[in-house]
Amino acid sequence: MTNTPSSTTCPYCGDEFLLRSNKKFCSPSCRKLSAQQEQRKKQPVNAANSPTERRKQYEVYELASRMAETLYSMPPAQRLGYIEEIIQLARSGECPRVRQILTMPALIRPNPDKKYLFRRGCKSYCTISQAADRYCRSSPWNAGVAAVVRGEVPDPPTGEIVEEVAEAA
Structure with a gap:
Protein backbone atom coordinates (compact mmCIF):
# COMPACT_ATOMS: atom_id res chain seq x y z
CA MET A 1 0.00 0.00 0.00
CA THR A 2 1.15 3.49 -0.79
CA ASN A 3 0.53 6.43 1.43
CA THR A 4 -1.31 9.19 -0.42
CA PRO A 5 -1.59 12.62 1.09
CA SER A 6 -5.00 13.42 2.55
CA SER A 7 -4.88 17.04 1.41
CA THR A 8 -3.47 19.03 -1.47
CA THR A 9 -3.17 22.70 -2.37
CA CYS A 10 -5.28 24.65 -4.84
CA PRO A 11 -3.17 25.79 -7.82
CA TYR A 12 -5.10 29.09 -8.00
CA CYS A 13 -5.35 30.37 -4.42
CA GLY A 14 -2.91 28.09 -2.57
CA ASP A 15 -5.42 26.92 0.07
CA GLU A 16 -5.30 23.34 1.26
CA PHE A 17 -8.30 21.09 0.70
CA LEU A 18 -9.14 17.40 0.98
CA LEU A 19 -7.70 15.32 -1.81
CA ARG A 20 -10.03 13.74 -4.30
CA SER A 21 -8.92 12.06 -7.52
CA ASN A 22 -11.21 14.18 -9.71
CA LYS A 23 -10.78 17.52 -7.93
CA LYS A 24 -7.97 19.89 -8.88
CA PHE A 25 -9.25 23.17 -7.34
CA CYS A 26 -10.61 23.91 -3.88
CA SER A 27 -13.84 25.50 -5.14
CA PRO A 28 -15.78 26.16 -8.33
CA SER A 29 -14.89 29.86 -8.13
CA CYS A 30 -11.14 29.07 -8.14
CA ARG A 31 -11.67 26.74 -11.11
CA LYS A 32 -13.54 29.45 -13.03
CA LEU A 33 -11.06 32.20 -12.14
CA SER A 34 -8.16 30.01 -13.21
CA ALA A 35 -9.85 29.30 -16.55
CA GLN A 36 -10.51 33.02 -17.07
CA GLN A 37 -6.91 33.85 -16.24
CA GLU A 38 -5.67 31.34 -18.82
CA GLN A 39 -8.11 32.67 -21.42
CA ARG A 40 -7.00 36.27 -20.80
CA LYS A 41 -3.37 35.27 -21.26
CA LYS A 42 -4.28 34.00 -24.73
CA GLN A 43 -6.60 36.88 -25.60
CA PRO A 44 -6.62 39.91 -23.27
CA VAL A 45 -9.87 41.82 -22.82
CA ASN A 46 -8.86 45.36 -23.69
CA ALA A 47 -9.60 47.91 -26.37
CA ALA A 48 -6.80 46.62 -28.59
CA ASN A 49 -8.23 43.10 -28.72
CA SER A 50 -11.96 43.46 -28.10
CA ARG A 150 -17.56 57.59 -4.05
CA GLY A 151 -18.99 59.07 -0.85
CA GLU A 152 -15.74 58.77 1.10
CA VAL A 153 -16.13 62.32 2.43
CA PRO A 154 -19.24 63.55 4.25
CA ASP A 155 -21.53 66.17 2.78
CA PRO A 156 -20.48 69.70 3.72
CA PRO A 157 -22.68 71.51 6.25
CA THR A 158 -25.56 73.31 4.58
CA GLY A 159 -26.01 76.07 7.14
CA GLU A 160 -29.53 74.87 7.97
CA ILE A 161 -30.59 74.68 11.59
CA VAL A 162 -31.60 71.16 12.54
CA GLU A 163 -34.50 70.80 15.02
CA GLU A 164 -32.41 68.81 17.51
CA VAL A 165 -29.81 71.56 17.68
CA ALA A 166 -32.47 74.27 17.97
CA GLU A 167 -34.14 72.46 20.89
CA ALA A 168 -30.82 72.03 22.68
CA ALA A 169 -30.11 75.75 22.47
Whole structure:
Protein backbone atom coordinates (compact mmCIF):
# COMPACT_ATOMS: atom_id res chain seq x y z
CA MET A 1 0.00 0.00 0.00
CA THR A 2 1.15 3.49 -0.79
CA ASN A 3 0.53 6.43 1.43
CA THR A 4 -1.31 9.19 -0.42
CA PRO A 5 -1.59 12.62 1.09
CA SER A 6 -5.00 13.42 2.55
CA SER A 7 -4.88 17.04 1.41
CA THR A 8 -3.47 19.03 -1.47
CA THR A 9 -3.17 22.70 -2.37
CA CYS A 10 -5.28 24.65 -4.84
CA PRO A 11 -3.17 25.79 -7.82
CA TYR A 12 -5.10 29.09 -8.00
CA CYS A 13 -5.35 30.37 -4.42
CA GLY A 14 -2.91 28.09 -2.57
CA ASP A 15 -5.42 26.92 0.07
CA GLU A 16 -5.30 23.34 1.26
CA PHE A 17 -8.30 21.09 0.70
CA LEU A 18 -9.14 17.40 0.98
CA LEU A 19 -7.70 15.32 -1.81
CA ARG A 20 -10.03 13.74 -4.30
CA SER A 21 -8.92 12.06 -7.52
CA ASN A 22 -11.21 14.18 -9.71
CA LYS A 23 -10.78 17.52 -7.93
CA LYS A 24 -7.97 19.89 -8.88
CA PHE A 25 -9.25 23.17 -7.34
CA CYS A 26 -10.61 23.91 -3.88
CA SER A 27 -13.84 25.50 -5.14
CA PRO A 28 -15.78 26.16 -8.33
CA SER A 29 -14.89 29.86 -8.13
CA CYS A 30 -11.14 29.07 -8.14
CA ARG A 31 -11.67 26.74 -11.11
CA LYS A 32 -13.54 29.45 -13.03
CA LEU A 33 -11.06 32.20 -12.14
CA SER A 34 -8.16 30.01 -13.21
CA ALA A 35 -9.85 29.30 -16.55
CA GLN A 36 -10.51 33.02 -17.07
CA GLN A 37 -6.91 33.85 -16.24
CA GLU A 38 -5.67 31.34 -18.82
CA GLN A 39 -8.11 32.67 -21.42
CA ARG A 40 -7.00 36.27 -20.80
CA LYS A 41 -3.37 35.27 -21.26
CA LYS A 42 -4.28 34.00 -24.73
CA GLN A 43 -6.60 36.88 -25.60
CA PRO A 44 -6.62 39.91 -23.27
CA VAL A 45 -9.87 41.82 -22.82
CA ASN A 46 -8.86 45.36 -23.69
CA ALA A 47 -9.60 47.91 -26.37
CA ALA A 48 -6.80 46.62 -28.59
CA ASN A 49 -8.23 43.10 -28.72
CA SER A 50 -11.96 43.46 -28.10
CA PRO A 51 -14.35 45.41 -30.31
CA THR A 52 -16.83 45.57 -27.43
CA GLU A 53 -14.28 47.11 -25.06
CA ARG A 54 -13.12 49.48 -27.79
CA ARG A 55 -16.71 50.66 -28.29
CA LYS A 56 -17.31 51.11 -24.54
CA GLN A 57 -14.09 53.10 -24.20
CA TYR A 58 -15.01 55.27 -27.19
CA GLU A 59 -18.44 56.01 -25.70
CA VAL A 60 -16.95 57.01 -22.35
CA TYR A 61 -14.41 59.40 -23.90
CA GLU A 62 -17.06 60.78 -26.26
CA LEU A 63 -19.41 61.53 -23.35
CA ALA A 64 -16.55 63.18 -21.43
CA SER A 65 -15.81 65.32 -24.46
CA ARG A 66 -19.47 66.36 -24.83
CA MET A 67 -19.67 67.20 -21.12
CA ALA A 68 -16.57 69.40 -21.40
CA GLU A 69 -18.00 71.04 -24.50
CA THR A 70 -21.22 71.80 -22.59
CA LEU A 71 -19.22 73.22 -19.69
CA TYR A 72 -17.14 75.56 -21.83
CA SER A 73 -20.02 76.65 -24.06
CA MET A 74 -22.12 77.99 -21.17
CA PRO A 75 -21.57 81.39 -19.54
CA PRO A 76 -18.96 81.36 -16.77
CA ALA A 77 -21.56 82.24 -14.12
CA GLN A 78 -23.43 78.99 -14.79
CA ARG A 79 -20.44 76.63 -14.90
CA LEU A 80 -20.19 75.95 -11.16
CA GLY A 81 -23.86 74.99 -11.08
CA TYR A 82 -23.32 72.56 -13.96
CA ILE A 83 -20.32 70.97 -12.25
CA GLU A 84 -22.30 70.65 -9.01
CA GLU A 85 -25.14 68.93 -10.93
CA ILE A 86 -22.89 66.34 -12.53
CA ILE A 87 -21.14 65.63 -9.22
CA GLN A 88 -24.49 65.07 -7.51
CA LEU A 89 -25.63 62.89 -10.44
CA ALA A 90 -22.51 60.75 -10.09
CA ARG A 91 -22.82 60.59 -6.28
CA SER A 92 -26.42 59.40 -6.48
CA GLY A 93 -25.47 56.45 -8.68
CA GLU A 94 -28.15 57.28 -11.25
CA CYS A 95 -25.61 57.55 -14.05
CA PRO A 96 -22.70 55.11 -13.75
CA ARG A 97 -20.99 56.47 -16.88
CA VAL A 98 -20.75 59.96 -15.38
CA ARG A 99 -19.39 58.40 -12.20
CA GLN A 100 -16.83 56.48 -14.26
CA ILE A 101 -15.77 59.63 -16.12
CA LEU A 102 -15.38 61.74 -12.98
CA THR A 103 -13.31 59.06 -11.19
CA MET A 104 -11.16 58.04 -14.17
CA PRO A 105 -7.48 58.73 -13.39
CA ALA A 106 -6.70 59.19 -17.09
CA LEU A 107 -9.07 62.19 -17.13
CA ILE A 108 -8.22 63.61 -13.71
CA ARG A 109 -4.49 63.65 -14.47
CA PRO A 110 -4.38 63.42 -18.29
CA ASN A 111 -1.25 62.99 -20.33
CA PRO A 112 -0.69 66.38 -22.02
CA ASP A 113 0.47 64.62 -25.20
CA LYS A 114 -2.98 63.03 -25.67
CA LYS A 115 -4.68 66.06 -27.19
CA TYR A 116 -7.93 64.18 -27.86
CA LEU A 117 -8.68 64.31 -24.13
CA PHE A 118 -8.91 68.12 -24.15
CA ARG A 119 -11.55 70.35 -25.67
CA ARG A 120 -10.48 71.46 -29.14
CA GLY A 121 -7.19 69.60 -28.58
CA CYS A 122 -5.92 72.51 -26.49
CA LYS A 123 -4.22 71.87 -23.13
CA SER A 124 -5.40 75.23 -21.80
CA TYR A 125 -8.86 73.67 -21.38
CA CYS A 126 -9.45 71.23 -18.52
CA THR A 127 -11.08 67.86 -18.94
CA ILE A 128 -14.47 67.59 -17.25
CA SER A 129 -12.88 65.43 -14.53
CA GLN A 130 -10.18 68.03 -13.87
CA ALA A 131 -12.79 70.79 -13.63
CA ALA A 132 -14.85 68.71 -11.19
CA ASP A 133 -11.71 67.85 -9.19
CA ARG A 134 -10.75 71.53 -8.88
CA TYR A 135 -14.30 72.38 -7.85
CA CYS A 136 -14.32 69.68 -5.15
CA ARG A 137 -10.91 70.70 -3.79
CA SER A 138 -11.92 74.37 -3.49
CA SER A 139 -15.39 73.61 -2.09
CA PRO A 140 -16.25 72.76 1.53
CA TRP A 141 -15.61 69.08 0.66
CA ASN A 142 -11.88 69.92 0.38
CA ALA A 143 -11.17 66.52 -1.25
CA GLY A 144 -10.61 65.07 -4.70
CA VAL A 145 -13.53 64.37 -7.00
CA ALA A 146 -13.05 60.59 -6.80
CA ALA A 147 -13.44 60.62 -3.00
CA VAL A 148 -16.45 62.93 -3.21
CA VAL A 149 -18.21 60.86 -5.88
CA ARG A 150 -17.56 57.59 -4.05
CA GLY A 151 -18.99 59.07 -0.85
CA GLU A 152 -15.74 58.77 1.10
CA VAL A 153 -16.13 62.32 2.43
CA PRO A 154 -19.24 63.55 4.25
CA ASP A 155 -21.53 66.17 2.78
CA PRO A 156 -20.48 69.70 3.72
CA PRO A 157 -22.68 71.51 6.25
CA THR A 158 -25.56 73.31 4.58
CA GLY A 159 -26.01 76.07 7.14
CA GLU A 160 -29.53 74.87 7.97
CA ILE A 161 -30.59 74.68 11.59
CA VAL A 162 -31.60 71.16 12.54
CA GLU A 163 -34.50 70.80 15.02
CA GLU A 164 -32.41 68.81 17.51
CA VAL A 165 -29.81 71.56 17.68
CA ALA A 166 -32.47 74.27 17.97
CA GLU A 167 -34.14 72.46 20.89
CA ALA A 168 -30.82 72.03 22.68
CA ALA A 169 -30.11 75.75 22.47
